[in-house]
Amino acid sequence: MKTDALLELRDVSRSFIVRNGLFAPKKQLQAVRGVSLKLMPGDVLALVGESGCGKTTLAKMLLDTLPPSSGQILRGGSAANARNRRERTRQLQAVFQDPYSSLNPRKTIGNIVSLPLRVHQQGNPAEIRATVDRIMNLVGLPPRFYNSYPNQLSGGQRQRVAIARALVLRPEIIICDEPTSALDVSVQSQILNLLIDLRAELGLSYLFISHDLAVVEHLASKVAVMYLGRIVESGTARTIFDNPRHPYTRALLASVLTPDPGKGVPDIQLGATFPNPLAPPSGCAFHPRCPLARPECRIEAPPNVVDETGAVECHLYKEPIL
Template sequence: MSNILLKVDGLKKSFFIPDGMFGKKKMLKAVHDVSFMIPEGKTFSLVGESGCGKSTTGRLISRLIEPSEGEVWIDGEDVSRKKESQLKAMRKKVQMIFQDPYASLNPRMKVRDIVGEPLAIHTKLSRAERYKQVAEILEVVGLNEYHANRYAHEFSGGQRQRIGIARALIMKPRLIIADEPVSALDVSIQAQILNLLKDLQSEFHLTYLFISHDLSVVEHISNYIGVMYLGTIVESGPKEAIFSNPKHPYTKALLSSIPIPDPKLRRERIILQGDLPSPVNPPSGCRFHTRCPAAMGICKVKEPSVYRDPATGHVTACHLVES
């Protein structure tokens, strides 16, 4: 196996939110005991329903928000304990691509200044030197020097996302956290951006944490997959193991929802009953038991242990696997 570039161990994040009058607050457990590793040059995808904690996990790793507990190791260094003043070197290694390519671009800045801003913060290059590097990286992502003198509103959604990718690449990072980078784009443009990300990974030996709710997208780009439910990872492993032999009922339900291109073929859909529980008051025992079609009595009272298949590295937290 390649060197481990990112290691996340026992990561937790809780927020205190208002609870009615008189200043009372209650705790929202957004991320609960999340652990995984990403080998250098590979892609690990976090998938799950909206509100399961995927994006929060990405922001915790990049230290855009502070973790409540747990450790984040990047390139052999624990960055979860570093003070803000010590994070400048880490931010050169870790960059983010955001979901909305318009909201993440400053409408008052030209593209050359948006893409070149990290160079202005982290280097002592002159303006001319920065603009030269900006022109080079725009070519890499499928744009050209002419685009550098325009504003974000003058571009299509796919072009804006290319600008966001260029901004993430300009510092030559080791790890890129891509938070739903294609969900706001048309399907045809999604394929172009995914292919671009794969080409860039090969060219620059990048490591990706790819966050998505779309398993068909994840299948195209991933080496490893982690399935999140209500703030915790319920199943993870190599892509082939997850798609060919899913063990957790939630993973099976997600996979059953993937459309099949051939109209003559049919897949049996697993329809989950009920709504996603509130992370303010998660269910006891297994968090998925309130919606699980295979729930047993033990699921309501005991949190499942994590079972790891030593042969495949397939990890599952489910009482069905234990029994």
């Protein structure tokens, strides 16, 4: 199970059993369908796709908080086991979307940021305090916040607390799941810039999840585009932004280019809406919304074509474009 990646997913799937009502029959919802993905040292890998496409489910599996239904998740070459559990938690930390619910309202900021150090027994109280002071300074939190509570802070400040807490154990990888979506537009760029600065300073690698391609444009070195549980296109950020191949990636980019300040989830001008994951379309899941769909797109699953710039899963690219 050797891998050169910091983090690797191999053909990972996850389904949930759901029912629409008390007496409705149980159904299987495939949230993630056969995803393979690598995070290499120094990467800022952006995972982009509309709400409901499976991004958070994927993040939870990477964080060991949700087991995959099938497939492998490797971290530096090894899968999770009882012995490496502690070290795995230290290596990989997360920042979530909502800084209001992710911080315990009854704990002080000092308490929240120092908790991982205490749990992992990283030093005596004086050393822990010094580390927390240093990290708070690094993320731009004034020392006076040490004894404050989350409700005394703004959304942006709370997200800085969440970032400080993620950094305090000196992880190698940070998973950011929509870290700026709950913040005011004016604060979003401050947090994005902070993440960029921290990456350079601490040598971090990021998996950065967003429904908005515009958010990741200045941050990502690689992009993976997700649609209904599958990665439909991936490649370097330059390729994805300059030469997108999948019609879905193009649609996402087009919606980014539509000037509509403050708009949330991209509105894709393709007629149909996001499909019901309980009844996924046949063939290529994107075909009902695809302006370029051909007859075979309704019937056959598209091939996954890999070349040196990335991978694309679409009938339009049957041959490797080498």
